Amino acid sequence: MSTTATPPRQAATDVPAPTGRRRRVAAWVGIALALLVVGGIGGAVSEANQWAQRGALDPDSAGPAGTRALAEIMRRHGVDVVVARDRGAASQALAAGPATLVMPDTPALSDDAVADLAGGADDVVLIEPRARTLELLLAGSAPAGVAPDADVDPDCDVADAVRAGAVAPGGVFDAGDGVAACYPAGDGFGLLVRSDDGGRAAAVDGRALFTNEHLAENGNAALAVNLMARHPLVVWYLPGPGDTDLADADPSLGELTPPWVSPVIVLLLVAGVAAGIWRGRRFGPLVAERLPVTVRAAETTEGRARLYARAGDPLHAADRLRIGALRRLAALLGLAANAAAPEVADAAAGRTGLDRRAVRGILLDEIPASDAELVALSTRLRDLEDAVRTAVRPERRPR
Known part of the structure; x- marks a missing residue:
């Protein structure tokens, strides 16, 4: 085997150390700026599409399951619609004067909290009735399934329903004693109304009638306005996950773990990020390796x-x-x-x-x-x- 000596090569000095350091710093600054720009764009898009973050029956949501169209209709009729996302704000708004409380399902509230909140309103409209709220506000009433997908006439003496005309009620309910029932369909009625001492409580399937995608059908919009706009103020209560008064609520993961777990998790995350930055940095310019021999x-x-x-x-x-x-x-x-x-x-x-x-x-x-x-x-x-x-x-x- 023949060998040819390779002359020693001078160490690579193409990029001076200060220049390479400046480039690395500029690269990290560019990455940080790019993250800020992406975060800003994401925040703007999220704000522009805020309705997508809202739940069903939300008056601020313009999505198919939202109720923004109904809220705007009532505002154009001179009714002030206040959206309360916690129980304290709802109670404070109801204390301002005669008002209608519009309330979806409230699984995080106790029976006493639901009764106290409803007691501060002149009218209550349950737009997502469940067995518990029906028993509390319309005694003896209960869910009775879903009506066939067909228009139903009111067939009752409730003036608001008679003026609205036929609707496809969706969910139906059994009526208790002293409760007026309208829209008979299937095994129950699509609207329950109980009047007491000048106040009134009503139950109707708002998902099937009052959402943006269904409001323009039949007499849905007229029925909603007739039920909710009897007073100059509508307080639309949307309970949040933390808006609860139940003492026996399930403990969170943080409450189940020892106090030292959370600081250790944070420390591990910081250590992982530091290790990633340390191992992910560049080690300088490439250096050509000198081979000991050359093989033909x-x-x-x-x-x-x-x-x-x-x-x-x-x-x-x-x-x-x-x-x-x-x-x-x-x-x-x-x-x-x-x-x-x-x-x-x-x-x-x-x-x-x-x-x-x-x-x-x-x-x-x-x-x-x-x-x-x-x-x-x-x-x-x-x-x-x-x-x-x-x-x-x-x-x-x-x-």
Whole structure:
């Protein structure tokens, strides 16, 4: 094996240290600015599509399940609609004067809290009635399933329902004693109304009638305005997850874990971020490695040839010779690199005018059984390549 000494190379000094440091600092500043821009854009998009973050029956939501259209209709009729997202704000708004309390399901409130909140209102409209709230405000009433998808006439003496006309009620309810029932459908009624001492409590399936996607159907809008706009103020109560007075509420994960768990989690997060920054930093410019020796390509070829000779396998050596010849012939003949061997053989025979069977024998069919036959095949392969090269690129003869 021959070796050639490689002259020592000078250490890479393409980028001075201060310049590289400035570039790293600028890269981190750019990343921080990009995160701020992305966060700002995300906040703007979230604010613009705030209705998507709201729940169903929310007067601030313009989505299909929201009730913003109904709130705007009542405001245009001179009714002040106040959206209260906690019980304290709802009680304070109800104390301002005669008002209607619109209330969806309130699973986080106790029976006493629901009764106290409803007691501060002149009218109460349950737009998502459940068995508990029906029993509290319309004694003896209960859910009775869902009505068929068809329009139903009021068929009652409640003036608000008679003026509104037919609706498709959705959920239906059983009426208790002293409770007026309208819109008979299925096994119950779509509207329950109980009047007492000048006040009134009503129950109706607001999801099927008062949401933005259903409000324009039948007499839905008229029924909603008739039930809710009897007073100049509507307090729309939307209970939040933390708006509860239940003492036996399920404890949170933080309450179940020891006090030291949260600080340890924060410390681990900070350590993980610091480790990521430490291991993710650049280690400086690339440095070329100096090889101890330089190996000529011919030595690799000769070494592989000696291995083939020692193995005594002329067929394998012939396959390697043919693969190289087929690749070079395909390039000379303008064929694709993945052209099949028979295709290359036929193209070579057609271009040189040689017998097609003989060319296929050289490139595909002949099997050398000895070193002498392998040498002869190698010679025929070289001659075939020379013939194709001459046919494709004939040398210019002097005039």
